[in-house]
Amino acid sequence: MKNYRAELTGVFGDPVDDNPTGVVEEAAFAAKNLNYRYLTIKVLPEDLGKAMDSVKIFDMKGINLTMPHKIKVLPYLDELSPAAEIIGAVNTVIQKEGKLFGENTDGKGFVTALKNSGETLDKKNVTILGAGGAARAIAVECALNGAAYINIINRSIEKGEELASLIQMKTDSSAKYLNWKNNMAIPSDTDILINATSIGFSPNVTDKPDIDYTSITPExxxxxxxFNPAETIFLKTAAENGAKTITGLGMLVQQAALNFTLWTGVEAPVDVMEDALKKEFE
Known part of the structure; x- marks a missing residue:
């Protein structure tokens, strides 16, 4: 008998109109010949509870959360992954038999992209610019994947200290907060430097983090x-100093691939997803 009902996934956010995840996930569904759909849905903050109920009512396979719902969704979930519990934020929900399971694939996507480039986090010193949602997810996953030391550089002292303290208390890594001053020098023992802020994101493509770029070394x-643009001025300037660089495209694709597998149980066609994303930004 022919089945006319597609399995539903999607994203809840506000704003959400410019979120490209649907293009990537739909390309993957088509490549694997799966009758799935990815819906991009505007959900106002005051309607989040009803929206999460609808995930169960519509028997959706799951949903992504973007701003401003990643933290506010927590009370509506039945269970969290260990990483999501430490991070205190969720970007992916899996629905099974009326139960909602929360995961955070942002940091996992970053770590996978980093490892695919030939890097390892084991015993490495990591410096992260920013202390927001992306920074939290990346910092926790770096710690869980063996980073020895994590520097958090942030302008808000409260948020920076809170994240460094979280790493210290909940993981085996050491962490320290550094107040972001003008023309900030990057600690010389840094192995991996990560811009986890939105500085340089389209349309502000000429912006770059206020750091001392001469402190970036080839090591x-x-x-x-x-991820838009992929080659930010931050990365271009680092490359001019001889540093190896990794764009945000890998992180976005890898977290989307993790979402795909969590929802479908099928291995994600990463190459297809990467091509779809690149075409979207050409």
Missing amino acids: MCVCDVI
Whole structure:
């Protein structure tokens, strides 16, 4: 008998109109010949509870959460992954038999992209610019994957100290907060430097983090979470100093691939997803 009902996934956010995840996931569903759909849905903050109920009512396979719902969704979930519990934020929900399971694939996507480039986090010193949602997820996953030391550079003292303290208390890594001053020098023992802020994101493509770029050395691996444009001025300047660079495209694709597998149980066609994303930003 022909089945006309597609399995549903999607994203809840506000704003959400410019979120490209649907293009990537739909390309993957088509490549694997799966009758799945990815819906991009505007959900106002005051309607989040009803929206999460709808995930169960519509028997959706799951949903992504983007701003401003990643933390506010926690009370509506039945269970959290160990990483999501430490991070205190969720970007992916899996629904099974009326139960909602929360995961955070942002940091996992970053770590996978980093390892695919030939890097390892084991016993490495990591410096992260920012202390927001992306920074939290990346910092926790770096710690859980063996980083020895994590520097958190942030302008808000409260948020920076809170994240460094979280790493110290909940993982085996050491962490320290550094107040972000003008023309900030990157600690010289840094192995991996990560821009986890939104500085340089389209349309503000000429912006770059206010750091001392002469403190970036060829021994460092420099990463950006920004995927549009992929080659940010931050990365271009780091490359001019001889550093290895990794764009934000890998992180975005790898976290989308993790979402795909969590929802479908099928191995993600990563190459297809990467091509779909690149075409979207050409």
